[in-house]
Each structure stands twice: as C-alpha cells, then as structure tokens.
Amino acid sequence: MSEWVLQADSLSKRFGRKWALRDCTVSIPQGKVVALVGPNGAGKSTLLRLAAGLSQPTSGTIEVLGHDPHKSNEDLLRRIGYLDQERPLYRGFRVRELFRFGADANPGWDMQAAHLYVDQLGISLNDRVNSLSGGQQAQVALTMCLAKKPELLILDEPAAALDPVAREDLLRLLMRQVSDNGSSVILSTHALSDVESICDYLVILSHSRIALCDDVDFIVESHRFLSDPTSSNSRLPDGTTIMDTRISGRGVTHLVKMDLPIVDDSWQISEPTLDEIILAYLRQGVRNGLLDHVETPVNTRVLP
Amino acid sequence: MEDKRPSIYFRLDSRSGVAPYRQLVDQVRHAVKLGQLRGGDQLPSVRDVVTQVTINPNTVHRAYRELEHLGIAEGRLGLGTFITHDVDSLSRESDHDVVEESLKQWIKLARRSGLDEDQMLTLLRQFLHHNEQVRS
Structure with missing residues (x-):
C-alpha cells in the first residue's frame, strides 16, 4: 500500500494555448483532510479531475493510491469517490432509484449506510431529486460518494452555495466518514473557516502553480509577522523569506516564512492566523501573476 | 442507540x-x-x-x-x-495562582507607566516568541 494518496511530479495540463496547471509537484500523505485553495481559474478543478482519472496530463505524472488514475482499471476507481462541482444527479430519479443505480455500479456499495445518511439529513427515499433543495441535492450527491466506502474522497467545492445549516450537516457527515472509515479527503473550497476547522493539510494553487503545500500546523508554526514600527532595520533575520509586506506610515510589516528560529530581537514578532497566511499567499499569487504576464510573455507559450 | x-x-x-x-x-x-x-x-x-x-x-x-x-x-x-x-499533575494549578498573581502586579505596573492593553499584549507576545523553536 502506498503511503501517499496522491503524488504528482511536474504535472501539467494545457487546454489549447492556456495552461490550466503547470509543473505541479506534490505529495499528499494518507489519512489527511486536504484543503485545496486558490482563486477561481487557478487550476483546482483541473487538478481534481486529473486525480479522478477524468482527464489526462499534458505532461508530467500523477499517481493516486499508487496508480495512474487515467490508465487504471476499475479497481482503482472503486476506491475513489469523486464529486464534481456541478453535483450531477439524475433529476427525475427518486433517491431510492439513485441508490439502486449506485449499488449496481459499485460492488462495495453500503446500502444500509446510504439509507442512514439520508435519514439523518431528513431526506426521504421517495423524494425526487428535482423536488429537493440545492442543499439537499448536495447532501444526496455526497451520500452517493460516501456509500461507495472509498479510501479517497475527491470533492470539488462540496459545500459551495449551501446555507449555513446544510453546510454544517454536510461537513459533519463527511467528518464522521473520516472518523469511521479512515478515508482520506481532498476538497477544494473558498471558505477559509472550513480550512481551519476540518482540514489538516493545505495546498494553495495560484496561477496554475502550487504556491504552498504542507501540514496546516507546520504552516502556522513556520510563518511569522515581523514588524518594524520605524523601518530602521535594514536586514531581515537569517533564514526568513518575505511572503507579503505591508507598509504603514513609517513602519513596515512582513509576513515571513522561516526556516530557522528567529533570534534577532530587533524585530517585533507576532504569530499570524492561518487565514492571514492563506490570504498573503493568494495576494502574492495575484502580484506574481501580473508580473509573469508583463515580463515573460514568451514563457507562457510552450512548444506543443 | x-x-x-x-x-x-x-x-x-x-x-x-x-x-x-x-x-x-x-x-x-x-x-x-x-x-x-x-x-x-x-x-x-x-x-x-x-x-x-x-x-x-x-x-x-x-x-x-x-x-x-x-x-x-x-x-x-x-x-x-x-x-x-x-491529582498531582493538576496541583500545578497552585503554581498557576502564583503566576496569575505576579501577572496582575505586572499589569498594574504597566498601566501606571501608561501602556494600554494592546501594547501590553504586543510586549507579551514579543517575549513569548523569542527563543521559539521551529519544527525541523
């Protein structure tokens, strides 16, 4: 058994002349709940579709649970549960019929669990999909994924556009699955509060590239705000890299990534929250993206 | 159930x-x-x-x-x-009382010398984060 649920090496995907994903190298350990964060168009869905074997890399490689998901046999696909952003369901079906379909398509289908899930969510087996609210449809779609009892769940914005209660119910259902089955989860989201409460691993995508990928705890431990109220420091402490800078009046505050403990006491040091770190990386991505565009237009075109 | x-x-x-x-x-x-x-x-x-x-x-x-x-x-x-x-491990709470008491004294002193709450917190954080180790 592979200790990684997902390993990508120089993974790239191009649609026409546009790179949706470039040079992604990541390794995601087993048993994590991974948040995939990034602005719209950063390549989140592309990465998730590649992981689910729904599309093929332009270059580079990807392995999921130790296998190439695109070339792989049905066996691997049974071990993965993928939920698309659109949450496709047969609108005219009753929930019972969806489940029967799920059972036919998946040998590992747990009908008892499927019934229990919808029961907890207050949805009847006789309800038709198109009579359900958007939130309930999302819950049924997730239930379809969970009842497969997959080792890895790949969820593209599973909680987007849900009201707070539906969202809470859905995420709780997901966490219970993680607790009961030890499933790994990779989910994309725009809600930073979800990242803090349910995810223990974070991947930030920005402009088709990986900007950050690590354990959430380590990310928080390895970043600091350094402030200098009078801008009198000319030098940053050793082992630090600036990720974001804010200049106020006379003072300056950097968000830095530190590779060594900071011993320099000429800076005021404070601990950022996870949200602040994520936002800094996303902002930095926006700036670099603009620079890329202006300074190196040649690099964006690559030989076929 | x-x-x-x-x-x-x-x-x-x-x-x-x-x-x-x-x-x-x-x-x-x-x-x-x-x-x-x-x-x-x-x-x-x-x-x-x-x-x-x-x-x-x-x-x-x-x-x-x-x-x-x-x-x-x-x-x-x-x-x-x-x-x-x-209960031994929890009797450390008595040490807590000592720490709390000296913190109260410190706050009094800080107020007297004109520090506001934010400044106190900044100072405290600053000293907490010195000598900190990063996971290798």
Missing part, C-alpha cells in the same frame, strides 16, 4: 485564530479546573466529538494525545480516554 449525555460539550470558535486542537485542550483544562470534569470521567469518543462539532477527527486525536502528554487524561485501550485520577 443509547443516548448518553457527554461529559463535556466542546465548542469551536473559528474566528479566534486559536488552533482547533488547542481550543479542545483548553476547554478540557478549564472544565477540570472548574470541577466539571473529575478524575475517572470519560471524555467523549472521537466519533462523538465529530458529531458535536464539525471538526477533523485527526484534530480530536491530537488534542487527546496532548491531554495525555500533559497528564490530564489517559487513554485506556479499547475503552476510550479518561481524566486521570492522579
């Missing part, structure tokens, strides 16, 4: 900026200090916590491990996690 009342009901404040595992640890410590949790009490199972609050089960495991490390709780194989009978 048997409906047992949990020994503690956890809360998560996603805006506090405090790591969720730390919030669970603090809530247990607080409950022990107030006597809401006593030696021998069973902490809710990881599954129950996941049902109480939307939280990653790994985070709950981590909080429970931290409580074990602090000597506040102990894992019993196949049974769950329980508050320790050993």
Whole structure:
C-alpha cells in the first residue's frame, strides 16, 4: 500500500494555448483532510479531475493510491469517490432509484449506510431529486460518494452555495466518514473557516502553480509577522523569506516564512492566523501573476 | 442507540485564530479546573466529538494525545480516554495562582507607566516568541 494518496511530479495540463496547471509537484500523505485553495481559474478543478482519472496530463505524472488514475482499471476507481462541482444527479430519479443505480455500479456499495445518511439529513427515499433543495441535492450527491466506502474522497467545492445549516450537516457527515472509515479527503473550497476547522493539510494553487503545500500546523508554526514600527532595520533575520509586506506610515510589516528560529530581537514578532497566511499567499499569487504576464510573455507559450 | 449525555460539550470558535486542537485542550483544562470534569470521567469518543462539532477527527486525536502528554487524561485501550485520577499533575494549578498573581502586579505596573492593553499584549507576545523553536 502506498503511503501517499496522491503524488504528482511536474504535472501539467494545457487546454489549447492556456495552461490550466503547470509543473505541479506534490505529495499528499494518507489519512489527511486536504484543503485545496486558490482563486477561481487557478487550476483546482483541473487538478481534481486529473486525480479522478477524468482527464489526462499534458505532461508530467500523477499517481493516486499508487496508480495512474487515467490508465487504471476499475479497481482503482472503486476506491475513489469523486464529486464534481456541478453535483450531477439524475433529476427525475427518486433517491431510492439513485441508490439502486449506485449499488449496481459499485460492488462495495453500503446500502444500509446510504439509507442512514439520508435519514439523518431528513431526506426521504421517495423524494425526487428535482423536488429537493440545492442543499439537499448536495447532501444526496455526497451520500452517493460516501456509500461507495472509498479510501479517497475527491470533492470539488462540496459545500459551495449551501446555507449555513446544510453546510454544517454536510461537513459533519463527511467528518464522521473520516472518523469511521479512515478515508482520506481532498476538497477544494473558498471558505477559509472550513480550512481551519476540518482540514489538516493545505495546498494553495495560484496561477496554475502550487504556491504552498504542507501540514496546516507546520504552516502556522513556520510563518511569522515581523514588524518594524520605524523601518530602521535594514536586514531581515537569517533564514526568513518575505511572503507579503505591508507598509504603514513609517513602519513596515512582513509576513515571513522561516526556516530557522528567529533570534534577532530587533524585530517585533507576532504569530499570524492561518487565514492571514492563506490570504498573503493568494495576494502574492495575484502580484506574481501580473508580473509573469508583463515580463515573460514568451514563457507562457510552450512548444506543443 | 443509547443516548448518553457527554461529559463535556466542546465548542469551536473559528474566528479566534486559536488552533482547533488547542481550543479542545483548553476547554478540557478549564472544565477540570472548574470541577466539571473529575478524575475517572470519560471524555467523549472521537466519533462523538465529530458529531458535536464539525471538526477533523485527526484534530480530536491530537488534542487527546496532548491531554495525555500533559497528564490530564489517559487513554485506556479499547475503552476510550479518561481524566486521570492522579491529582498531582493538576496541583500545578497552585503554581498557576502564583503566576496569575505576579501577572496582575505586572499589569498594574504597566498601566501606571501608561501602556494600554494592546501594547501590553504586543510586549507579551514579543517575549513569548523569542527563543521559539521551529519544527525541523
């Protein structure tokens, strides 16, 4: 058994002349709940579709649970549960019929669990999909994924556009699955509060590239705000890299990534929250993206 | 399903900026200090916590491990996690009182010399973060 649920090496995907994903190298350990964060168009869905074997890399490689998901046999696909952003369901079906379909398509289908899930969510087996609210449809779609009892769940914005209660119910259902089955989860989201409460691993995508990928705890431990109220420091402490800078009046505050403990006491040091770190990386991505565009237009075109 | 009342009901404040595992640890410590949790009490199972609050089960495991490390709780194989009978580890609370008292004195002094709350917090944080180690 592979200790990684997902390993990508120089993974790239191009649609026409546009790179949706470039040079992604990541390794995601087993048993994590991974948040995939990034602005719209950063390549989140592309990465998730590649992981689910729904599309093929332009270059580079990807392995999921130790296998190439695109070339792989049905066996691997049974071990993965993928939920698309659109949450496709047969609108005219009753929930019972969806489940029967799920059972036919998946040998590992747990009908008892499927019934229990919808029961907890207050949805009847006789309800038709198109009579359900958007939130309930999302819950049924997730239930379809969970009842497969997959080792890895790949969820593209599973909680987007849900009201707070539906969202809470859905995420709780997901966490219970993680607790009961030890499933790994990779989910994309725009809600930073979800990242803090349910995810223990974070991947930030920005402009088709990986900007950050690590354990959430380590990310928080390895970043600091350094402030200098009078801008009198000319030098940053050793082992630090600036990720974001804010200049106020006379003072300056950097968000830095530190590779060594900071011993320099000429800076005021404070601990950022996870949200602040994520936002800094996303902002930095926006700036670099603009620079890329202006300074190196040649690099964006690559030989076929 | 048997409906047992949990020994503690956890809360998560996603805006506090405090790591969720730390919030669970603090809530247990607080409950022990107030006597809401006593030696021998069973902490809710990881599954129950996941049902109480939307939280990653790994985070709950981590909080429970931290409580074990602090000597506040102990894992019993196949049974769950329980508050320790050993009161010794908790008698450190008396040290807490000393620390609290000297902190109060310090705050008085700081106020007198014109520091406001934010400045005090900044100072405190600044000193807390010196000598800090990064995980290698």
